Amino acid sequence: MRRYVARRVAALAATLLFVSALVFVVVRVLPGDPAALIMGTEGSREATERLREAMGLNRPLPVQYVDWVARALRGDLGRSIQYDLPVGQLIVSRLPVTLPLALMAAVFMIVTAVPLGLYAATHHRRGGDYLAMIVSQLGISVPQFWSGLLLILLFSVTLGWVRSGGFDGWSAGAWPALRALLLPAVALGVFQAAVLVRATRSAVLDVLREDYVRTARAKGVDERRVVGKHTLRNALIPIVTVAGIQLGQLMAGAIVLESVFALPGLGRLALGAIGARDLPVVQGVALFVASCIVVINFAVDLLYGFLDPRIRYE
Amino acid sequence: MPRRRPLRHVTFTLGAIITLALVATALLSVVYTPADPLGMSITGRLQGPTTGHPFGTDHFGRDILSRVMTGAVTSIAVGIIAVGIGAGLGMLLGVLSGYVGGWVDEILMRLVDAVQGFPAILSALLFTAVFSPGMVVSMVAIGVAFVPSFARLTRGGFLELREREFVVAARALGGGDTRLVLRHILPNALPPLIVQATTSFPVAILAEAALAYLGLGTQPPHPSWGLMLKEAQNFLSLNPWFAVFPGSAIALTVLGLNLLGDGLRDLLDPKTA
Numbered sequence: 001m002r003r004y005v006a007r008r009v010a011a012l013a014a015t016l017l018f019v020s021a022l023v024f025v026v027v028r029v030l031p032g033d034p035a036a037l038i039m040g041t042e043g044s045r046e047a048t049e050r051l052r053e054a055m056g057l058n059r060p061l062p063v064q065y066v067d068w069v070a071r072a073l074r075g076d077l078g079r080s081i082q083y084d085l086p087v088g089q090l091i092v093s094r095l096p097v098t099l100p101l102a103l104m105a106a107v108f109m110i111v112t113a114v115p116l117g118l119y120a121a122t123h124h125r126r127g128g129d130y131l132a133m134i135v136s137q138l139g140i141s142v143p144q145f146w147s148g149l150l151l152i153l154l155f156s157v158t159l160g161w162v163r164s165g166g167f168d169g170w171s172a173g174a175w176p177a178l179r180a181l182l183l184p185a186v187a188l189g190v191f192q193a194a195v196l197v198r199a200t201r202s203a204v205l206d207v208l209r210e211d212y213v214r215t216a217r218a219k220g221v222d223e224r225r226v227v228g229k230h231t232l233r234n235a236l237i238p239i240v241t242v243a244g245i246q247l248g249q250l251m252a253g254a255i256v257l258e259s260v261f262a263l264p265g266l267g268r269l270a271l272g273a274i275g276a277r278d279l280p281v282v283q284g285v286a287l288f289v290a291s292c293i294v295v296i297n298f299a300v301d302l303l304y305g306f307l308d309p310r311i312r313y314e
Numbered sequence: 315m316p317r318r319r320p321l322r323h324v325t326f327t328l329g330a331i332i333t334l335a336l337v338a339t340a341l342l343s344v345v346y347t348p349a350d351p352l353g354m355s356i357t358g359r360l361q362g363p364t365t366g367h368p369f370g371t372d373h374f375g376r377d378i379l380s381r382v383m384t385g386a387v388t389s390i391a392v393g394i395i396a397v398g399i400g401a402g403l404g405m406l407l408g409v410l411s412g413y414v415g416g417w418v419d420e421i422l423m424r425l426v427d428a429v430q431g432f433p434a435i436l437s438a439l440l441f442t443a444v445f446s447p448g449m450v451v452s453m454v455a456i457g458v459a460f461v462p463s464f465a466r467l468t469r470g471g472f473l474e475l476r477e478r479e480f481v482v483a484a485r486a487l488g489g490g491d492t493r494l495v496l497r498h499i500l501p502n503a504l505p506p507l508i509v510q511a512t513t514s515f516p517v518a519i520l521a522e523a524a525l526a527y528l529g530l531g532t533q534p535p536h537p538s539w540g541l542m543l544k545e546a547q548n549f550l551s552l553n554p555w556f557a558v559f560p561g562s563a564i565a566l567t568v569l570g571l572n573l574l575g576d577g578l579r580d581l582l583d584p585k586t587a
Binding site for chain 2: 015018026142146152157249253256260273285294297
């Protein structure tokens with residue numbers, strides 16, 4: 001197991017290096033002169049040159065990259081042009097919105113999808129299975145932001161139960177904060193849950209067709225034990241794979257839902273930074289979110305090793 | 315195994331009908347729309363469905379039906395090009411990785427893992443910070459997000475096929491690498507890639523709508539379903555139809571394409587028979 005973990009950690013380090021290189025190439029190399037891009041047409045030549053000097057853009061690109069990565073590893077993602085604050089501090093200040101939103105959506109996804117997928121598989125080609133499949137098919141067809149708008153239309157505009165958006169912060173109390181995040185989390189989780197229902201159903205159906213399940217049933221093992229002990233554990237790998245991928249997608253999906261519900265999270269920070277041509281913030285947020293997704297994928301990989309010992313020895 | 319007839323497959327047929335309707339609508343909108351999709355009317359703003367405007371009008375008095383029809387062209391164009399970019403780049407990486415193997419495979423797979431950290435929205439955020447937002451940014455960002463799935467699928471197919479007897483035989487007969495890849499391995503690795511392309515298409519349409527909604531994709535006044543939803547958000551209480559029709563168009567299109575993809579997978583994969 002130790003060798004497996006060491007191999008995965010080495011792969012993670014290489015992947016994160018590629019992530020940083022991709023962000024650097026897009027933000028620092030593709031525009032040609034990032035200082036001119038930030039200053040726009042209204043900036044004088046002297047001001048652009050000063051900015052270039054301040055951002056260290058006069059140095060060779062490899063030197064800039066190494067310096068940027070070294071600083072990022074120490075938590076220094078640069079300074080926001082718009083807010084004149086460290087980018088890392090800005091990101092941390094927005095996490096209390098984006099992280100709980102993604103986590104609540106993840107909980108919603110797992111709590112609804114796994115039982116529904118399990119139910120559909122154990123009632124294969126019966127009414128419940130068809131109903132679950134129709135619901136999941138509809139779920140993956142509806143864009144998250146439209147789900148959000150429909151939820152606003154129903155619960156805010158029509159019923160008046162909740163506000164249509166905004167977030168007063170956790171200092172105003174946990175319940176108001178959770179209430180503000182509830183609709184966006186549901187809108188965010190519905191799509192991912194629909195994908196996970198299909199994956200769970202398919203994985204459980206595959207295992208239910210295995211010989212050892214047939215043997216267990218032939219021996220008269222109780223059906224709940226067949227499903228709970230013999231089936232679910234073996235179906236977990238594909239379920240965890242899809243759930244892991246979906247968790248990463250939740251981070252990206254949160255960016256859209258923050259816009260729908262006017263939540264001051266990472267997505268709104270990045271979108272605002274684009275309007276203000278605040279490249280260090282966009283660069284920092286992209287690096288942070290992409291790294292989070294890569295780390296989540298790494299955690300899923302590690303989980304495989306625990307769930308299925310065969311994977312460790314491949 | 316009996317050959318399965320596509321038209322008897324309910325999922326495939328239903329998906330094909332909805333998809334054909336979408337394509338027909340898009341083609342029709344090139345030559346005919348009930349009204350000018352960009353034509354404004356200050357007196358006819360935010361109307362509900364009427365005989366003159368079956369889907370109602372938006373906040374500029376523009377006919378929503380005509381804009382939904384024209385929006386289909388945007389969705390199809392972005393979908394096709396984005397999937398093309400993802401499939402092209404992904405297959406190239408997958409072929410190199412799966413055929414060459416060794417440290418090339420190791421490096422390329424880490425690159426693919428890294429690209430997987432950039433969903434379409436994140437790529438679009440990055441590109442828009444540097445270039446102007448628009449359809450091209452949408453296409454590239456969505457295409458890049460598809461690269462990992464195509465690369466992994468191609469690599470998997472190549473790893474399995476490169477040791478098969480017919481490939482070994484072709485190599486023993488003196489077939490060069492290019493010939494082996496293009497004539498013997500790639501055609502046999504294609505069916506799952508075709509299914510992947512079909513299932514990626516609705517994802518591209520959803521992503522295009524989301525990017526347009528965020529202001530990172532298609533720009534006004536050009537009709538795009540996502541953009542229409544963004545505009546509708548401020549008028550939800552005044553005219554909910556403004557949001558209902560473009561949203562339904564996205565959902566129906568994605569539903570049709572998903573059904574088509576599921577049906578195609580059933581028909582092409584003997585294991586699901």
